[in-house]
Every structure is written in C-alpha cells, then in structure tokens.
Amino acid sequence: MSLRHVIRLAVVATAVAIGGVAVAAPSSAATCNGYVGLTFDDGPTGSTSALLTVLRNNGVRATMFNIGQNAQNNRSAAQAQVAAGMWVGNHSWSHAHMTTMSQAQMQSDLSQTSTAIQSATGTRPVLFRPPYGETNSTLQSVASSLGMRQVIWDVDSQDWNGASVSTIVANAGRLQAGQVILMHDGLQTTRDAIPQIMANLTSRNLCPGMISSSTGRAVAPDGGSTPPPTTPPPGGGSCTATATTPNVWGDRYNTSVTVSGASTWAVVVAITAPQKVVTIWNGTATWDSSGNVMTMRSNGSGNTFGFTTMFNGNSSARPQIRSCTAG
Template identity: 60%
Template sequence: MRNKPRILATGLAVVATAVASTVTSAAEAAPAHAAACTGYVGLTFDDGPSNAHTPALLNALRQYGLRATMFNEGQYAAAYPAQVRAEVSAGMWIGNHSYTHPHLTQQSQAQVDSEISRTQQAIANAGGGTPKLFRPPYGETNATVQSVEAKYGLTQIIWDVDSQDWNGASTDAIVQANARLGNGQIILMHEWSANTLAAIPRIAQTLANKGLCAGRISPQTGRAVAP
C-alpha cells in the first residue's frame, strides 16, 4: 500500500507525456495539411435533402474531410428540415435548386419567381440560412431565369465537370471525373447516386494527390475558393 501513490504518480506522468506528445504532433501536422492545399474545387450535390440518402452522404464526406455545396430542392427542404440542419452541422453550404425541379426556361417569369422564392424560404425556415447560390435544374437558363436570380441576390452556378452520375456512371467514372478538376472548378454530382457515395473515399484521395482541397463556392466569382 505504501508504494501505491508513487505508482499512481508515475502513471500520471506517463499519461501527461503522451498527451503532450500528441498535442505537439497535432500542432506540427496542422500547418503541413494547410500547406498541401495548392488549389480548391467545388464539390456539389443536387436534389436533396432526404432521409434516405443525406445521412450516409454527410457521414462519408465528414469521414474523409470533405465539404461540399448541397443544392437543395425547396420541396425536400420543407419535407426534411432536420436534414437541412444536418447539412449545416456537417459543415456543408446550401444552395437553391428550385422548388420542384422543372424546366425553368419553359416557364413564365411568375412561375420562375415562385420556384426560386419558395425555395429560399423553405431552406431558411429549415435552418439552412438564406442561399446565395442558385443552380437551375438541368443547367438550363435564360434571361428570365437570370433576372429572377438577380432579384433574390443569387449567383448562378452551373459546373465545369459533369460526373454523369445521374446517367448511370460507374464509381470509377465518377472518380475519374473528379480527377479532371482544376483550381476553382466545380463538379456536378447528386446525393441519391449509390455510385457517387461509393466514390467519396477515392475522390478525397484523388484530390489530395493533386494538392486540391474541397472549398466553398464564392457568390462573388462563382468559383471555388478557400473555405
């Protein structure tokens, strides 16, 4: 019994040394990680949120240290507000992708206004903030769509690379599409694609190999920049 305090003290000293070593290692690693980002790309996922797909996608993105812009449909933001909040909690950015995903170029100005304004409200009501970015469904746009975007202070975001995940692209093809990204560029992906979900680990590695990091999309320039 007499030796117990000495043993305890020795044990605490070992633990303290180990903790100090871990903290030092983490501090040393942080600048190296930051220096590895020689450019930024915009990962985007359309058509959410949902209870079926959003949780798994967010888990994968967080696990591999990726952030992305989620272009949400208003109808789904209204139906699944908890998933909108989960996107924000996971460090994602949220954009407007219309309310019902119609062909906006075939609609009147009043219809376009309704699609965009209702989505702004649905996302805000769900806790996702007021979007600054708008992606027109199918990438279809015209002067009417652009005038309504401007009315709501939205920057139109199309894409530089189409992953083709909506068209049945394989996981390999989705990874290869991400490999084509350069600094500032944006890729189109969808939250419901199982092959896209499976590609996340390899997307993270592919970007890291090129010195690229997942960034936010600037409302000023429409390009990917540092978060």
C-alpha cells in the same frame, strides 16, 4: 474559419540525433494549392445522412443544391447538412424545366424554395443551380434579384446517368483549381466514389472549397459571402487542429497535433501514399477505404494526439489536416 488556418502544418525544424548524425525536419508547410467545388444536387433525401457521414469521414465540405419541396418535407436532413458544415444552395422547388416558365412563375418558384431552405436550416441561399443546367437571361435576372448567383458546373460526374464508381472517380479527376463538379444526393455509387475522389485531389494538393457568390468559382472556405446559420447547429461545430513534425528519422517521422476550441473532437488527416501510419497515441483512429485518410477522435487523453509515419520511399510529404469538427 479559414481552411488555410485549419491546415496549418507548421513543421518545426528540430534536429534529432540518429547515430550521432543530426537530421533536421523540413521547414516547408503542406498547404492547398487550389480549391474545387464539390456539389450535390436534388437533396435532401432519405440518403442524405449516409452522404453526410461519408463527407465528414473524408473531411469534405460541399455545396448542397436543395430542392425546395424536399427541404420542406425533410427538415431534419436539411438541418443536418448545415450542422455537418455544408453550404446550401437553391435548386428550384420541384426540379421543373424553368426556362418554360414566365418571369413571375420563376420568381415565385425560387423565392418559395429559398424560404423553405431558410426555414429549415437558418441559412438563406446565395447560390442557385437551375435544374438540368437549363437557363436564360430572365432566369438569371430573377435569381440575382433574390440575392443569388447562378452556378452551373465545369465537370459532370455522370452519376445521374448510371456511371460506375470508377467512371465517377475518373471524371472527378479532371477537376482543376476553381472548378465545380456536379454530383447528386441519393446515389450509392457517388458515396462510394468520394474517398477515391479525395485521394486524387489530395495527391494534386487540391482541397474542397466553397463556391464564391461573387465569381461562381471554388475558393477557400472563408473566401465568399455565404452567411453562417443564424443559430449554431447542435454539435458538429468547428475547432482548430495544428500539426507539427517534431521528430524526423531516416525512415519515419512523428506528427503531433494539438486541438483547440473543443474538448471532444474529430480531426481528419490525409496521408500521402505510399507513406503509412504505424503507431498512434492519445486518440482513436478510423480509416477510409483508401487507407490514406484517417479520422482521429478524442478518447479522453487530452487535446494533443500523435502518430508515427513511415516514409516508404517518400520523405518529402507531410500529413494534411483536412478538418476539425467539435463534438
């Protein structure tokens, strides 16, 4: 499903009388002006579940570069990555310095890793990240022979180097459309940085995307050839959320969201500060630490929910629907 379809904020130009004055809702739609690749290396780990929770709460789909022996030893965590809508890549069997290996050793290492990941998740990797970013022409050729494109990174979050949350967020703030950032599974500081990273991306109309196996660049989630799981994951499927703004007043507006494809769902919506949601209906809402990302869950009141947002000085922005997850 295209994220451009998920983020369909089709604003209905509806005139609302305010003291006898007709005010028309803006006809522009909020869309992603570009995509970035959020990547997490070295999983799956004992902290993968916590990472996936943060990612899903913030409407993030990311690429997980898994170590083969970790995928073999943590099969349920690897399965959970795909069930949460993440893409999985090959990060070698044991994170060795692969440029010191012979071609045959490289072939064995990467093949064994892809097989372990496919066995655990049902998905065979089409992306490869060399450990430490160390590569050469032989390693790239081996990866290509196994159907994988090598992906390094444009921005290093430095989370592996003891960077603080604020430093990780600042580093991620350098991301531009099409670029890829290096982060890691298993680090609390990285998990704590994700809401702020997403708030910054949203403010710049950038959205998390997949990494194209053709170009190695971040593209819309349907823009590459990463295959889906061979069997549907239990729960955590997809749905579509379509939002309209049928009522606009001088200081606030209403948003109505209709969900299709699921009877129970969680929809992640980003609000542009300083706008503030003051009323919700037909759903149960939770918020991230920034107060700008709302996850609305079904509460038995049907498949349409809504909320009222105060402009607070920003009358042009409209909410962005980041994701819709079934179950």
